Amino acid sequence: MAIGRMYIDGQWVESHTGNTREIINPFNQEVIATVTEGDEKDSQLAIQAARKAFDKGDWATTPASERGAIIQKVADFIRRDKEELAKLESLDTGKTIIESYADMDDIANVFQYFAGLADKNGGEVIQSPIPDSESRVVREPVGVCGQISPWNYPLLQASWKLAPALVAGNTLVAKPSEITPLTTIKVFELMEEAGVPKGVANLVLGPGNTVGAELSTSLDVDLISFTGGIETGKKIMQAASVNVKKVALELGGKNPNIIFADADFDTAVDQALNAVFFHAGQVCSAGSRLLVEESIHDRFVEAVVNQAKKIKLGNGFEEGTQSGPLISAEHREKVESFVQIGIEEGAELVLGGKRPEDPKLQNGFFYEPTIFINCISDMRIVQEEVFGPVLTIEKFNSAEEVIEKANDTIYGLAGAVWSTDIEKAETVASKLRMGTVWINDFHPYFPQAPWGGFKQSGFGRELGHIGLEEYTEVKHIFRNKKPQPAGWFV
Numbered sequence: 001m002a003i004g005r006m007y008i009d010g011q012w013v014e015s016h017t018g019n020t021r022e023i024i025n026p027f028n029q030e031v032i033a034t035v036t037e038g039d040e041k042d043s044q045l046a047i048q049a050a051r052k053a054f055d056k057g058d059w060a061t062t063p064a065s066e067r068g069a070i071i072q073k074v075a076d077f078i079r080r081d082k083e084e085l086a087k088l089e090s091l092d093t094g095k096t097i098i099e100s101y102a103d104m105d106d107i108a109n110v111f112q113y114f115a116g117l118a119d120k121n122g123g124e125v126i127q128s129p130i131p132d133s134e135s136r137v138v139r140e141p142v143g144v145c146g147q148i149s150p151w152n153y154p155l156l157q158a159s160w161k162l163a164p165a166l167v168a169g170n171t172l173v174a175k176p177s178e179i180t181p182l183t184t185i186k187v188f189e190l191m192e193e194a195g196v197p198k199g200v201a202n203l204v205l206g207p208g209n210t211v212g213a214e215l216s217t218s219l220d221v222d223l224i225s226f227t228g229g230i231e232t233g234k235k236i237m238q239a240a241s242v243n244v245k246k247v248a249l250e251l252g253g254k255n256p257n258i259i260f261a262d263a264d265f266d267t268a269v270d271q272a273l274n275a276v277f278f279h280a281g282q283v284c285s286a287g288s289r290l291l292v293e294e295s296i297h298d299r300f301v302e303a304v305v306n307q308a309k310k311i312k313l314g315n316g317f318e319e320g321t322q323s324g325p326l327i328s329a330e331h332r333e334k335v336e337s338f339v340q341i342g343i344e345e346g347a348e349l350v351l352g353g354k355r356p357e358d359p360k361l362q363n364g365f366f367y368e369p370t371i372f373i374n375c376i377s378d379m380r381i382v383q384e385e386v387f388g389p390v391l392t393i394e395k396f397n398s399a400e401e402v403i404e405k406a407n408d409t410i411y412g413l414a415g416a417v418w419s420t421d422i423e424k425a426e427t428v429a430s431k432l433r434m435g436t437v438w439i440n441d442f443h444p445y446f447p448q449a450p451w452g453g454f455k456q457s458g459f460g461r462e463l464g465h466i467g468l469e470e471y472t473e474v475k476h477i478f479r480n481k482k483p484q485p486a487g488w489f490v
């Protein structure tokens with residue numbers, strides 16, 4: 001089996017130590033690949049390559065339309081190699097192959113969207129108040145970007161960073177999660193094939209506390225974009241202060257899903273399941289906190305529990321599988337410890353709360369869909385991100401009450417409101433302190449709309465034209481057409 005390598009300064013290389021890591025399929029714990037394992041020194045080499053390419057290379061001054069054309073090729077190659085990429089993603093994460101196909105479509109669309117935006121920002125001429133002068137605002141690349149991504153949507157989250165950084169003329173060093181690097185390695189091959197110049201896009205592999213930490217502490221990195229957990233985000237923000245680098249943080253969520261009594265009942269039940277149990281709940285925007293109006297609460301809970309009992313766990317490559325395993329043994333233990341906390345806090349466990357007994361699932365990191373009722377807002381199981389298939393359910397009696405409850409969280413990533421009274425739904429949506437609010441839906445995201453959090457879910461935005469602007473510096477150029485002495489010091 002060939003070793004997955006890093007891509008530094010246009011070369012596929014192994015780490016300077018020669019260390020490697022085995023990549024495991026979470027469905028059956030089989031080794032699916034071996035990759036090189038870097039450390040700080042490998043990160044430094046990649047940063048130096050990106051620094052040199054930015055300071056001495058042509059990428060930043062290449063016409064934006066040419067950069068866009070290269071990124072469009074990456075989109076085309078992702079579509080061409082979709083099957084291989086999707087298979088790798090499912091092997092690496094355990095997610096169903098249907099989800100991976102959808103992810104690859106989304107990823108190709110992301111590269112295509114930013115390719116199309118590449119040459120659309122021609123700057124702005126502003127009305128100067130000073131006679132005989134010209135005032136222009138232009139956008140320039142930030143410089144060297146460090147990009148750190150998580151394991152739950154490995155290539156999707158990386159693509160939200162790679163595509164805008166490159167079309168804006170930056171150089172970069174990307175670090176995927178050490179446990180799910182395979183599709184990112186493959187996309188670096190596609191970027192090489194598309195003609196991204198040597199040194200512009202670099203890939204390092206290895207753990208966060210060495211390879212990743214070097215990206216946030218290096219004086220040669222100008223921007224760090226991070227997607228991952230809140231505690232890691234705090235460390236990165238602190239480390240980034242060494243050279244006041246620009247920081248973008250896409251962190252976790254504990255996302256309220258609000259069901260009013262006048263919602264379309266069956267659709268809201270179906271979508272409540274999708275909101276929380278999709279990808280075994282390992283979604284930053286999972287609707288893991290369900291708030292149901294009291295008058296329909298008992299009927300709604302009964303319907304959700306009955307449907308959740310039928311969720312088919314299994315091999316993501318088998319037809320009919322609706323959900324795969326959790327990512328690792330360690331992560332499953334974390335989910336189990338949260339369920340224990342919920343029980344100790346007095347939440348009532350009405351479904352799951354254990355590993356499945358099916359003999360076919362014993363080698364995977366599976367956990368049953370789990371539901372708690374009689375939850376109250378200040379329980380840890382309601383407040384903290386479990387990142388697994390665990391739903392908490394609370395009751396409410398008025399729009400005011402549910403707005404207060406939904407906002408009573410340190411997070412602010414996403415939320416949803418279900419009601420046929422659109423005025424009421426819009427009022428609630430306008431009061432929720434979250435980066436994305438869905439009305440009568442859950443989960444949609446697409447390249448045209450920005451994504452990001454309020455409060456401790458982070459700051460900065462990915463996707464949309466704002467997602468491109470994050471990778472630019474704004475410069476004002478003022479030109480005096482008739483220079484005169486100032487006459488101040490005569």
Ligand SMILES: NC(=O)c1ccc[n+]([C@@H]2O[C@H](COP(=O)([O-])OP(=O)(O)OC[C@H]3O[C@@H](n4cnc5c(N)ncnc54)[C@H](O)[C@@H]3O)[C@@H](O)[C@H]2O)c1
Nearest residue numbers: 149150151176177208209212213228229232250251252284
């Ligand atoms: N807001 C979003 O859009 C979004 C999207 C996906 C995932 N997430 C969040 O990601 C989390 C799950 O991902 P995870 O478990 O991989 O997160 P994590 O924070 O453990 O790791 C994320 C990445 O950071 C690296 N890392 C770890 N320690 C580091 C350090 N000290 N310095 C630099 N890098 C370091 C890891 O190696 C990995 O590549 C959840 O909280 C989820 O909500 C958020």
Ligand SMILES: C[N+](C)(C)CC=O
Nearest residue numbers: 152153282283284285
């Ligand atoms: C941002 N999203 C929803 C694609 C993945 C979050 O984990």
